[in-house]
Amino acid sequence: MKHLWLFILLAILSFSSLYILMKKMNITNVLGCYFFSNVLITNTGVIINLNLKLTKQDPTSTLIFWTQKFPELSLKPALLLWLIYILFSKRSIFSKLILLFIFLTALISSEIYFVHIGYLEWVNWNVFYSYLRYSLIILLLAIYSFYLEKLINRNKEVNTI
Numbered sequence: 159m160k161h162l163w164l165f166i167l168l169a170i171l172s173f174s175s176l177y178i179l180m181k182k183m184n185i186t187n188v189l190g191c192y193f194f195s196n197v198l199i200t201n202t203g204v205i206i207n208l209n210l211k212l213t214k215q216d217p218t219s220t221l222i223f224w225t226q227k228f229p230e231l232s233l234k235p236a237l238l239l240w241l242i243y244i245l246f247s248k249r250s251i252f253s254k255l256i257l258l259f260i261f262l263t264a265l266i267s268s269e270i271y272f273v274h275i276g277y278l279e280w281v282n283w284n285v286f287y288s289y290l291r292y293s294l295i296i297l298l299l300a301i302y303s304f305y306l307e308k309l310i311n312r313n314k315e316v317n318t319i
Contacts, residue, residue: 161275162225169232176236183243186310191242191303195235198295203230206291212283222277229268237261241296242303258296265292 180188207213216222241261245254266288272278 159221161277162221162228165225165228165233169228172232172236176239179236179239179243184307184310187303187306188239190306191239191299192235194302195238195295195299196231198298199230199234202291202295206283212281212287214279214281215277225277226272233268234265237265238296238299242300245296245300246303262289262292262296 176188176192207215215226238261241258244257244261247254249257266285269278269288270285273280
């Protein structure tokens with residue numbers, strides 16, 4: 159039960175940080191990327207767990223289910239959105255690469271934590287595959303965010319003809 163409360167607290171902090179992020183980025187882009195990141199995280203997790211059976215978890219425990227859902231619906235999308243904000247900022251490439259590695263490690267550490275407490279079991283899965291999974295998610299989310307921002311800005315233009 160203490161694990162659930164930990165992730166509820168992290169969810170509250172994550173949603174609070176999204177409020178700050180909405181002041182820095184376009185609200186439509188933040189919400190669109192939030193929902194798209196949820197789709198990517200959930201679908202890749204389902205493919206890995208249910209379809210490919212590379213991980214195992216107890217399907218009967220609702221406590222385990224909700225403890226894993228809280229970071230999936232709040233912490234991970236918030237980390238991804240902040241990372242997208244950083245990647246499109248005017249920082250140096252070196253600092254972007256360092257922050258990318260830090261954010262990837264933070265995303266994967268929640269999965270490692272679930273393995274450590276016994277809520278998740280890696281059958282034919284390891285940390286390297288998790289890095290690949292989240293790297294692909296970041297790539298798709300960055301492309302989505304870039305084109306969504308272009309569409310938003312194109313609709314703001316006024317035709318004077």
